[in-house]
Amino acid sequence: MASADSETRPQEAIPQAVKIIIAGGFGAGKTTLVASVSEITPLSTEEVMTEASYGVDDIGGVEHKTTTTVALDFGRITINHDIVLYLFGTPGQNRFWFMWDELAEGALGAVVLADTRRLDTCFHAVDFFERRGVPFVVAVNRFEGSTVYREEEVREALDVSAEVPIVLADARERESCKEVLVELVTHVIRGRDPVMSG
Amino acid sequence: MRTDGVHGHEAAADGPPEETLRDPVPNTRRHDGEPGEERFLRPFAVTAGDPGAHAVLGPEHAGVDMLSLVVAARVPGRHEWLRPEREAILDHALRARTVVELAAEVGLPVGQVRGIVAAMIADGSLQRCGPSRPLGRQDILHAVLAGLCSL
Ligand SMILES: Nc1nc2c(ncn2[C@@H]2O[C@H](COP(=O)(O)OP(=O)(O)OP(=O)(O)O)[C@@H](O)[C@H]2O)c(=O)[nH]1
Ligand SMILES: [Mg+2]
Numbered sequence: 001m002a003s004a005d006s007e008t009r010p011q012e013a014i015p016q017a018v019k020i021i022i023a024g025g026f027g028a029g030k031t032t033l034v035a036s037v038s039e040i041t042p043l044s045t046e047e048v049m050t051e052a053s054y055g056v057d058d059i060g061g062v063e064h065k066t067t068t069t070v071a072l073d074f075g076r077i078t079i080n081h082d083i084v085l086y087l088f089g090t091p092g093q094n095r096f097w098f099m100w101d102e103l104a105e106g107a108l109g110a111v112v113l114a115d116t117r118r119l120d121t122c123f124h125a126v127d128f129f130e131r132r133g134v135p136f137v138v139a140v141n142r143f144e145g146s147t148v149y150r151e152e153e154v155r156e157a158l159d160v161s162a163e164v165p166i167v168l169a170d171a172r173e174r175e176s177c178k179e180v181l182v183e184l185v186t187h188v189i190r191g192r193d194p195v196m197s198g
Numbered sequence: 199m200r201t202d203g204v205h206g207h208e209a210a211a212d213g214p215p216e217e218t219l220r221d222p223v224p225n226t227r228r229h230d231g232e233p234g235e236e237r238f239l240r241p242f243a244v245t246a247g248d249p250g251a252h253a254v255l256g257p258e259h260a261g262v263d264m265l266s267l268v269v270a271a272r273v274p275g276r277h278e279w280l281r282p283e284r285e286a287i288l289d290h291a292l293r294a295r296t297v298v299e300l301a302a303e304v305g306l307p308v309g310q311v312r313g314i315v316a317a318m319i320a321d322g323s324l325q326r327c328g329p330s331r332p333l334g335r336q337d338i339l340h341a342v343l344a345g346l347c348s349l
Contacts, residue, residue, distance in 0.1 A: 014294045016329035017265040018338055037349070043302035047309050072308065074298060079345030082331050083338060086265065086298070102264065108339065178349050185343045192336065 015078075019086040020181065021103050023129070024113030025121020029141045029171035030089035031073050033113065036177040038075025038087060046071050047091075047099055070099065090125070100128055109188045110136040111180055113171065116146040119157050126158050135188045139169035139180045163191070262316045264298040264308055271325040283314060284323070294327050 022030045034042045047070050070091045077085040088103050104110070112125045122138075129136040140154055149157075151166050160166070165183050170176045270291040274284070286304040297315050301308040318324040333341070 012293070013330040014267060014327050016331075016333060016338070017267060017296050018342065019265060043299065045298060045301040045306075045308045045311075047307050072298075074302075077345070077349070079342050082329065082333060083341050083345070085342055085345070086296070105263070106265075108342065174349075178346060181346050182343065185339055185346060189336075189339050189343065192339070 013081050015080075015082050015084045017084050017086060019088055019103075019107050020184065021088050021090060021100075021107050021110040021134070022113065023090040023100075023110055023122070023125040023136075024141075025115055025118060025125070028113040028115040028121065030113055033111070033139075033169075033171040033177050033180075034073060034075040034087045034089050036171060036174045037077060037181065039078060040076050042073045042075045042089075044071055044073045072099070097128075104129070104132050104134050107134055109184045110134050111184055112136050112138045113169070114138050114140045114154060114158065116140060116142050116149060119149075119154070123158070126160060130160075135184075135191050137165040137167060137180065137184045137187055139167055139171075141169050141171050163187075262297060262312050262319065264312070265296050266315070267294045267296055267327045267329070268300075268315055268319065268324040269294045269327050271322055283311075284318065287311070287314060287318065288323065291324060 022033050024030050031042060072091060073089045075087045077087070079085050085108075090100055090103060110125075110129050112122050112129065114122045126136075126138070128134075138154065138158060138160060140149065140151075142148070154166050155162075155164075165187050167180055167183050169180050268291055270288045272288070274288045283304060283306055287300055290300055290303045295303075297312050298308055300315065301311040304311065306314075315324060319326055
């Protein structure tokens with residue numbers, strides 16, 4: 001096997017895989033955003049879990065374990081020969097936190113999609129990334145007929161600090177999604193600047 | 199990506215090397231479609247080799263995550279019919295793939311694929327492959343920014 005080693009090793013360069021998380025409440029446009037910027041049709045995989053083993057409190061009293069699957073979709077952007085960026089849409093349901101932990105591990109940063117019809121549905125995501133110290137931006141995804149909020153109103157409602165960028169977005173528009181991601185990465189680079197206080 | 203070395207390995211792997219997959223009956227390596235035999239084998243083959251669907255974040259998978267890169271170190275062997283999910287993973291890993299891509303391509307939950315991949319790395323069927331040119335965090339961020347801007 002040792003002799004075949006050099007032959008079986010792929011000739012092509014192997015890029016590093018990095019990720020950005022797209023979070024937000026149920027139906028906030030996560031999958032739409034991933035699809036808008038991904039170079040592939042978003043792929044979907046699922047996770048299977050035994051509910052009772054995750055301390056789910058809203059099914060208290062159940063003695064049997066039930067199995068649930070949760071869809072996880074992701075897209076891909078080839079940055080250059082060395083880097084491939086994966087975008088992961090989080091499962092919308094809040095109880096799948098364990099999955100967020102793994103998703104957040106090593107992520108470059110996160111986009112929290114705020115749905116203006118139900119701003120409160122992204123509170124959990126904001127909390128989560130703040131606690132985990134994952135840098136994030138809030139992208140306000142406007143749905144037709146919903147209230148038009150100003151940035152300060154959103155900032156106040158979500159109670160995020162002044163450094164966290166809040167941008168308007170339309171998850172269906174590629175350019176808009178690009179801008180959101182550029183804003184995020186710029187924010188992450190800025191935050192890692194050694195001159196920052198703290 | 200077939201090489202003589204790989205074929206040699208395949209031939210040597212007539213019975214899987216260090217697996218729990220000991221033949222329960224002597225003649226079961228060939229699938230001759232006897233219903234009774236199949237009933238006997240299937241639960242064994244599917245559950246014995248591969249960590250179950252519930253093995254989501256077990257410590258035995260430490261080090262293998264969704265974005266771990268792996269590549270096939272051999273072609274599927276004859277015994278693989280017992281474990282079609284392994285065959286599918288080998289087929290899709292001819293080029294370096296991330297665990298999550300493999301999961302999507304073979305249509306299995308990512309936690310399960312992660313477990314199977316960890317086992318396959320351990321038995322030499324898959325090889326981990328690091329990036330060819332590892333970059334620091336800051337270099338990655340600047341490259342990603344430039345890449346996104348030029349999309
Ligand atoms: N008006 C408007 N509609 C949008 C926008 N983004 C998504 N939608 C629509 O909203 C619906 C839900 O979008 P998804 O992308 O599936 O939302 P999601 O966050 O992935 O949903 P879950 O995975 O179920 O939590 C779809 O019908 C989209 O077409 C947007 O920016 N503006
Ligand atoms: Mg979705």
